[in-house]
Amino acid sequence: MNDLWNGVVQALILIYTFDSDLIEISLRSLQVTLSALVISCIIALPLAAVLTIKRFKFRRFMIALLNALMGLPPVVVGLLVYIVLSRSGPFGVLDLLYTTTAMIIAQTIIITPLITSIAHQSLRELWSEYHDLLISMNTSHKQRIKTLLWDARRALLTASLAGFGRAIGEVGAIMIVGGNIDNATRVLTTAIALETSKGDFALALALGFILILITISLNLGTHWLSKTESEGRW
Amino acid sequence: MFPLLAENLVVEFQGKHILGPINLKIEKGDLAVILGPNGSGKTSLLKALHGILKLKLGTVRWSCSKTESIGNQMFVFQTPIMLRRSVFENLTYPLLLRKIPTAEANHRATQWLDRIDLRSSMQVPATRISGGEKQKLALARALITEPEMLFLDEPCASLDGKTTFEIESLLQSCLADGTTIMMSTHDIGQAKRLAKNIYFLNKGALESIQSAETFFIKPLSQNASKFIAGDIVE
Numbered sequence: 140m141n142d143l144w145n146g147v148v149q150a151l152i153l154i155y156t157f158d159s160d161l162i163e164i165s166l167r168s169l170q171v172t173l174s175a176l177v178i179s180c181i182i183a184l185p186l187a188a189v190l191t192i193k194r195f196k197f198r199r200f201m202i203a204l205l206n207a208l209m210g211l212p213p214v215v216v217g218l219l220v221y222i223v224l225s226r227s228g229p230f231g232v233l234d235l236l237y238t239t240t241a242m243i244i245a246q247t248i249i250i251t252p253l254i255t256s257i258a259h260q261s262l263r264e265l266w267s268e269y270h271d272l273l274i275s276m277n278t279s280h281k282q283r284i285k286t287l288l289w290d291a292r293r294a295l296l297t298a299s300l301a302g303f304g305r306a307i308g309e310v311g312a313i314m315i316v317g318g319n320i321d322n323a324t325r326v327l328t329t330a331i332a333l334e335t336s337k338g339d340f341a342l343a344l345a346l347g348f349i350l351i352l353i354t355i356s357l358n359l360g361t362h363w364l365s366k367t368e369s370e371g372r373w
Numbered sequence: 374m375f376p377l378l379a380e381n382l383v384v385e386f387q388g389k390h391i392l393g394p395i396n397l398k399i400e401k402g403d404l405a406v407i408l409g410p411n412g413s414g415k416t417s418l419l420k421a422l423h424g425i426l427k428l429k430l431g432t433v434r435w436s437c438s439k440t441e442s443i444g445n446q447m448f449v450f451q452t453p454i455m456l457r458r459s460v461f462e463n464l465t466y467p468l469l470l471r472k473i474p475t476a477e478a479n480h481r482a483t484q485w486l487d488r489i490d491l492r493s494s495m496q497v498p499a500t501r502i503s504g505g506e507k508q509k510l511a512l513a514r515a516l517i518t519e520p521e522m523l524f525l526d527e528p529c530a531s532l533d534g535k536t537t538f539e540i541e542s543l544l545q546s547c548l549a550d551g552t553t554i555m556m557s558t559h560d561i562g563q564a565k566r567l568a569k570n571i572y573f574l575n576k577g578a579l580e581s582i583q584s585a586e587t588f589f590i591k592p593l594s595q596n597a598s599k600f601i602a603g604d605i606v607e
Contacts, residue, residue: 268454274425275448282470290457 146344153345165349168326171239172307175246180299183251187258188284191266202259208252213245217312220245224316237318242326245312250302257301261294262287296365300358307354327353374437374445374521375401375553377422382431384417384577392417392577394431399555401521404548406564406585407557408597409574410606415557416451418574419524422555423448444471446522447515451530453507455499460491463499463510467518485513489543505536512540516547523547525556529563541567561601565589573597575606 153161190202222228224236224244235241265287273283288295310328317324319333327350334343376398383393392414399405407415420426422433423446435442447467456463464485468478486492489509494502499510508528515523525544529537544567548554558564564571568585573594580594592598596606 265457269456271425271450272454272456275423275450276467276470277443278470286456286466 142340142344145341146348149341150345150348154349161346161349163322164325164327164330164346165353167239167324168307168328168350169353171242171246171313171326172303174239174243175250175306176299176303178243178247179251179254179302182247183254183298183302184258184288184295185284187255187262188287190255190259191262191287192280192283202256205252205256205259209256211249211252212311213249213309214311214315216248217245217315220248220312220316236316237320237324239317239324241316242313242324245316246306246309249309249312250306253305254298254302257298258291258295261291261298265291265294293365296361300361303357304354307350374435374442375399376436377522378432378434379422380432380434382418382421382433383429384414384421384426385429386417390577392421393429395421395579397572397579397582399522399553401553402548402551403553403555404544404567404569405555405572406568406570407555407572407574408559408561408564408600409557410600411559412576413574414577415574416526417577418572418579419448419526419555419557423524442522445520446524447518447520448524449508449511449515449526449528451526451528453504453511455507455510457498457500459496460499460502460510461486461495464514464517467514471518481517485517489513489539505532508532509536509539509543512543516543516552519550520552523552523554525554527557527559529558529560537563573600 152158190198190205220241221236224230224233224241226236235244269283269287269290273286278286308328310332313324313326314329314332317326317329319325319329325333327346331343331346331350334340334346379395379397381393382395384391395418407418409415417426421428424433424443425448456466458466461482464482465475465478468481469475473481483492483495486495489506489512491502491506491510494506499507502510512525512528528544529540532540541563544554544556556567565585568588571581571583571585571588572579573581573583573588573592573596575594575596581588581592581597583593588597589601592601599606
């Protein structure tokens with residue numbers, strides 16, 4: 140209980156004093172997570188729309204696979220990315236291991252199936268509603284995808300926020316590929332893991348509270364900006 | 374574009390015979406009404422002619438290229454399908470699909486809003502307006518593209534007298550503007566008020582094609598006589 144209280148106090152002190160380390164770690168966390176989120180959304184949302192409207196061989200298999208990959212163990216992803224990016228690996232020449240780019244790649248792999256699956260579920264419902272109308276209007280596949288993505292944007296925002304939540308709280312994969320290097324690849328989650336292993340629970344808790352604060356603020360801010368719950372919206 | 378010719382048109386669904394063989398010819402300027410009991414294949418016939426239902430056998434031919442015919446026909450469904458957008462955006466949608474400049478699309482949409490008396494609801498989500506207003510909006514959304522052929526599937530089903538009158542007036546005026554109309558209805562009164570020619574369907578077979586005047590005086594099929602008399606058609 141004492142640790143918890145100390146954690147809260149220390150978190151407040153760190154925030155109040157604009158602790159430079161804290162700001163740097165927090166900004167790096169956001170940079171890595173938001174970059175992974177943007178890349179994932181660029182891949183996942185159109186992919187979900189294509190899976191919704193197009194019928195092709197192995198489509199069902201792909202949907203089942205994506206659903207299964209939602210539970211992808213981050214540590215395994217980290218290990219695979221590590222092997223691929225290590226000096227002896229196929230992309231070793233790029234020298235990306237222990238950089239934020241490697242962390243972004245790992246997070247992108249982890250959250251893309253999650254965003255795709257949730258987005259696909261929402262788009263499938265909307266497509267069953269729109270199907271006859273869009274077919275009768277002789278829309279092209281591209282027009283259908285654009286229409287679905289636009290009209291389901293609020294549901295897709297929720298899918299993206301789920302991806303954000305998974306990415307910002309991720310530690311296993313980014314610890315492996317990032318190495319938790321001070322001033323280079325240390326982010327909030329890896330810093331928490333480090334402080335806990337050092338026995339500095341108060342600082343670990345303080346960082347934890349700040350992580351929660353960032354996550355909640357971003358979610359609330361996004362919902363407020365997109366007016367998700369406003370009257371007269373969908 | 375006209376005449377529209379359907380030859381030996383047969384529709385099956387999951388191995389079950391739904392419609393046909395049907396042979397018919399629709400001339401420009403016609404207002405053809407499909408009458409028939411529930412499950413007689415009225416909707417299937419409209420969808421097959423419009424091209425959104427796969428034919429088992431037969432052909433639907435227009436006197437123009439496929440691209441031209443597809444771009445010049447619209448379909449209004451029995452249960453109006455509203456895009457999850459505002460009333461105004463629902464109206465501009467088909468125009469923007471056709472790459473009509475936004476200013477022109479907005480101008481036309483505003484004119485149609487006045488015509489269907491929905492100007493005051495233009496920014497309201499289309500899913501929140503009443504059933505009658507939705508049907509008027511669906512009809513306006515189809516007519517805003519100035520189609521040469523309009524298919525309507527029971528456009529006034531479960532609407533009150535006032536809205537039915539408004540929709541019929543719209544249909545009369547677009548007929549006067551040169552649009553050819555083919556619609557299904559259960560309402561014999563509506564068929565009497567609107568139809569130039571009547572197509573009587575029963576159990577997927579086209580039992581008679583007659584002008585409206587002769588159909589109501591001297592129907593060619595026994596089932597049509599029963600239908601007009603309000604008896605149960607077997």
